[in-house]
Amino acid sequence: MDTLKKYTPETWPAHAEQVTLEGKNKFVGFWLFLACEIVLFASLFATYLALKNKGPAGMEFSTQELYELPLAFAMTMILLTSSLTSVYAMYHMKNYNFKGVQLWMGITVLLGFSFLCLEIYEFNHYVSLGFTFGSSAFASAFYTLVGTHGFHVTVGLVWITALILRNAKRGLNLYNAPKYFVASLYWHFIDVVWVFIFTVVYLMGVVG
Amino acid sequence: MAHDTPVVTRSAEQQKYYRANTKAYMQRQVTNFAIMIFLTLIAFAAVMADFSKNLILPLILLLAGIQVVLQLYAFMHMEEKDAHEIGVVTMFMWTGAFFAFMMFLAFVTVIWW
Structure with missing residues (x-):
């Protein structure tokens, strides 16, 4: 049986993403990748916590004065909602x-894109205040942590957009079902990381 | 790529049952989402309300923990025991979490300025 075979709603398997050997391998392999991503982000979080509000220069910028909760709140809501749309x-x-798959993946991309725009606005705003990557140890740790997350969002946007365009005329089959599934796993993971960013960086930053 | 998968056709009744199941699944996920939004609101509200630091810090960290577990187990389906090699996946994720904790511990206790 070839993986490009057409199905009907009655013959479509319940776990289409794990029916083929390729799908099974993608599933496990991708989870292993996510486990490694945990370690990557953990090192950046730990660095940020160790260097938060530390100089030696640029001490005029502190987490309490810099962060604006309404913006962080809006970004959180947008990213959380985009997690639901991929579900x-x-x-x-x-x-x-x-x-339905194409439509909701498209909505996910739009939400992710608006999140990215807000983040670019935020960084741009900080830089215009004089808080740049080289200002202090705190600044470097902040931009590296939040920037790495932003980079992951960008990668996810390009990836999902490519999936939508590439499969537009193909329809759903056992070949691309695992691809969509894995992309949605990645998107949820981006949200998992953001939960810690808004808690550890923004909320704990405002609390001091 | 060639891989044999038996094609099973659901009868009209079975298909109806299947659709009811997926619908119930989606409703559960929307409930999970509502819980996540609610937890986020509490976290932001607690910080805005300016409670004491000793109360806020454990509270928001706990809320973040619950939310992440919801994401991993509900949205990302780590709860599905019959998923392919889910034991390996779970072990890797918990090992990752363990390393994350150790790194956090090392960096905040050993590094000082």
């Missing part, structure tokens, strides 16, 4: 509704 995409995948 909707996976729900439509279970029902073999390809248009």
Whole structure:
């Protein structure tokens, strides 16, 4: 049986992403990648916590004065919602509704893009205040941590957009079901990291 | 790429049951999402309300922990025991979490300025 075979809603398997050997391998392999990503982000979080509000220069910028909670709140809500929209995409995948998958993945990309715009605005704002990457140990740790997350969002946006375009005329099959599934796993992981960023960086930063 | 998978056709009744199941699944996920939003609101509200630091810090860290568990187990399906090699996946994720904790401990206790 070839993986590009057409299915109907009645014959479509419940866990289409784990039916083929390739799908199974992608599933496990991707989780192993995510476990490694935990370690990457853990090192950046630990660095940030160790260097938070530390100089030697640029001491005029502290977490209490710099961060603005409304912006962090808006970014959090947008990213959380985009996590739900990708769950909707996976729900439509279970029902073999390809248009639903494409639509909700598209909404996820739009939400992710607006998140990225807010982050660029935030960084731009800080730089205009004079808080740049080289200002202090704190600044470097902050930009590296939040920037690495932003980079992951960018990668996710390019990835999911490519998936949507590449499979537009193909329809759903056992070949691309694991691809969509793994992309949605990645997107949830981005949200997991952001939960810690808004808690550890922004909320704990405002508290002091 | 060639891989044999038996094609199973669900009868009309089975298909109805299947759709009801996926619908219930989606409703559970929306509930999980509502819980996550609620936890986020509490966390931000606690900071805005300017409670004592000793109360806020454990509270928001706990809320973040709950939210991450919800993401991993509900949205990302780490709870599905019959998923492929889920034991290996779980072990890797917990090892990652362990390293994360050790790194956090080392950096905040050993590094000082």
